[in-house]
Amino acid sequence: MRSVQFLALAMAVATSEAVFQGFNYGATKVDGTVKTQSDFETEFNTAKNLVGTDNAFTSARLYTMIQGGTTNGPIEAIPAAIKQKVTLLLGLWASGGGMANEIAALKSAIDTYGEDFTKLVVGISVGSEDLYRNSQTGVEANAGVGIEPSELVDYINQVRSAISGTTLSGASIGHVDTWNSWSNSSNSAVIEAVDWLGFDGYPFYENTKANSIDDAKSLFDTGVANTKAVAGNKEVWITETGWPVTGDNQNLAVASTANAKQYWDEVACPLFGNTNTWWYILNEEGASPSFGVSSSGDNTTPLYDLTCKASSSSSSAAASSNTGLAAEKSGFVSSAAPASATGSSSSSASGSASDASSSDSSSSSGSASGSGSASPASSASASVTGRPSTKPKASKSASASASASASATGAASTSSGSSTSGSGSSSSGSGSSTSGSDAASGSGSSSSSSTSPSSSAYTGSAARVTGSAAGALIAALALAFTF
Numbered sequence: 001m002r003s004v005q006f007l008a009l010a011m012a013v014a015t016s017e018a019v020f021q022g023f024n025y026g027a028t029k030v031d032g033t034v035k036t037q038s039d040f041e042t043e044f045n046t047a048k049n050l051v052g053t054d055n056a057f058t059s060a061r062l063y064t065m066i067q068g069g070t071t072n073g074p075i076e077a078i079p080a081a082i083k084q085k086v087t088l089l090l091g092l093w094a095s096g097g098g099m100a101n102e103i104a105a106l107k108s109a110i111d112t113y114g115e116d117f118t119k120l121v122v123g124i125s126v127g128s129e130d131l132y133r134n135s136q137t138g139v140e141a142n143a144g145v146g147i148e149p150s151e152l153v154d155y156i157n158q159v160r161s162a163i164s165g166t167t168l169s170g171a172s173i174g175h176v177d178t179w180n181s182w183s184n185s186s187n188s189a190v191i192e193a194v195d196w197l198g199f200d201g202y203p204f205y206e207n208t209k210a211n212s213i214d215d216a217k218s219l220f221d222t223g224v225a226n227t228k229a230v231a232g233n234k235e236v237w238i239t240e241t242g243w244p245v246t247g248d249n250q251n252l253a254v255a256s257t258a259n260a261k262q263y264w265d266e267v268a269c270p271l272f273g274n275t276n277t278w279w280y281i282l283n284e285e286g287a288s289p290s291f292g293v294s295s296s297g298d299n300t301t302p303l304y305d306l307t308c309k310a311s312s313s314s315s316s317a318a319a320s321s322n323t324g325l326a327a328e329k330s331g332f333v334s335s336a337a338p339a340s341a342t343g344s345s346s347s348s349a350s351g352s353a354s355d356a357s358s359s360d361s362s363s364s365s366g367s368a369s370g371s372g373s374a375s376p377a378s379s380a381s382a383s384v385t386g387r388p389s390t391k392p393k394a395s396k397s398a399s400a401s402a403s404a405s406a407s408a409t410g411a412a413s414t415s416s417g418s419s420t421s422g423s424g425s426s427s428s429g430s431g432s433s434t435s436g437s438d439a440a441s442g443s444g445s446s447s448s449s450s451t452s453p454s455s456s457a458y459t460g461s462a463a464r465v466t467g468s469a470a471g472a473l474i475a476a477l478a479l480a481f482t483f
Contacts, residue, residue, distance in 0.1 A: 019273055020058075020059040021056050021058070021059055021277055022087070022277075022278050023060065023279050023282040024060075024063075024240055024280050024281050025040065025060050027062075027067070027068050030287050034068030037076035040081070042297050043282055046282065046300050048086070050306060052306040053306050058085070058087060059087040059122065059278065060077065060081060060087070060278075061088075061091065061239060061240075063091040063093060063128055064105075065090065065106045065109065066098075072108065073105060073108065074108050074112060078109050078117055082113060082116045087120050087121070088122065089121075089278060090121055090123070090171075091128060092125070092126050092127070092159060094130050094151075094152060099155050103158060106162060107162055110167065115167050118167040119167075121168060123171060123173070123195075124173045124174070125175060126152065126155050126156045127155065127176065127177075129146075129177050130175075131146065131152065131178075131184070132177055132180075133146030134146030134148060135181060149188075150189065152175065152190050153189050156173055156190075156193045156194060159173060172195035173194055174197060175197070176198030176239045176240070177197075177198065177200065178199075179226045182227045182231070183226050183227070183230050191232070194234070195235075197227060197237070198237050199223065199224055199237065199239060200239055200240040201219075201220060201223040201240070203215065203219035204216070204244060204253040206253075207250040207252075210252060211252050211253045213253070213254065213259040213262050217263075220267050224236065237275070237276040238271055238275055240278065240279075241268075241280060242280035242281060243255070243264075244260065245289075245290055245291070245304070246288060248288075257304045261304040268308070269308035279293070283295070293306060
């Protein structure tokens with residue numbers, strides 16, 4: 001037991017010293033079919049080998065622990081990550097009543113894959129935009145089912161209890177939501193319960209404001225700053241953001257490869273190597289709008305140049321691109337970090353909307369994604385419209401495979417999002433969270449300060465870790481083996 005505890009401590013220390021960079025991955029494809037291990041392996045391999053990124057995308061954010069087609073079987077992204085050596089930001093879908101199955105799948109994954117799995121975990125997200133969907137804005141946007149903050153806190157505590165005494169006991173636990181949900185005082189208990197806050201934001205959907213591509217950086221930074229303002233000394237991770245290459249316009253926001261490239265240069269590049277960031281998204285072939293940086297899950301040639309030019313503010317780390325998994329695993333962003341980043345919705349419904357991606361709504365403008373859950377938490381004025389989504393609708397209900405959770409995960413299908421599964425409701429495009437899938441709004445980052453495309457030359461996540469992560473891991477392991 002002591003060896004397990006010290007191993008968990010060693011991994012926690014190593015993780016806290018590194019910076020992670022990756023994409024969001026839903027449990028289903030855009031057409032709604034369930035992804036298998038081979039599908040995840042293909043996507044993970046493509047992400048790692050994207051031209052112009054120096055093999056930097058070595059982390060994956062998931063929305064559910066449940067494999068589609070099962071009640072509580074572990075998602076097959078796990079064995080794929082083990083094979084591809086990709087770190088994981090785990091997700092447990094919280095809305096819709098399936099938490100017992102999510103936790104059962106998490107426990108099963110620990111028992112089935114052991115340390116090969118747990119050493120890859122950089123954190124655990126309990127829920128995705130549940131508070132947004134539970135807000136008045138989310139309800140008006142028919143974003144799907146959300147939950148009360150008290151219920152979410154209970155789920156967070158259940159997850160902590162479930163991993164206690166295992167090799168995941170040292171994993172940090174957080175929640176992903178929009179800035180206006182985080183800044184809503186009625187949700188403060190959730191901030192107290194988590195170790196870090198995940199930020200989802202999409203300036204593209206802030207269609208009640210000036211939201212042209214030239215305004216995007218400022219909107220993003222405002223959202224992140226608002227999130228950091230309530231985070232205290234807790235880290236803020238950028239869990240979803242992006243700009244579409246195709247699709248309908250939202251007020252002044254125009255979907256195009258040129259604008260997606262500008263957003264990448266001004267928002268993404270300053271984040272990479274400085275702040276834990278999971279971009280939306282690797283591929284959304286067939287979706288409208290489509291936020292994918294690649295035309296297909298196996299095409300390593302991006303739709304636009306992903307090279308980040310080095311700059312004086314570069315994220316240190318650099319070092320070698322392959323410092324080792326531990327190094328690769330690192331990187332938490334501290335809420336203290338530069339206030340900038342934030343994504344999305346500066347006004348109200350920020351992130352969510354983006355998360356909206358989960359929902360179908362394509363046009364939907366105005367309000368944001370959110371859930372249609374019953375008691376709205378106050379908060380949010382509706383300004384962001386959710387992004388049409390590529391997440392599947394999956395009803396989180398029982399039987400269906402994977403229990404909606406899987407569906408929650410995400411994914412794909414642009415269409416839908418059934419309200420139950422938390423998937424984004426079709427209606428306003430909002431959605432976000434629901435399908436838990438990829439959607440997402442992404443988020444701000446610590447470094448948003450600079451607008452230059454730069455910030456950091458790609459060095460590969462591991463390298464980015466800068467020597468401290470590797471040193472921390474060695475020291476922690478030495479301490480563990482001492483016992």
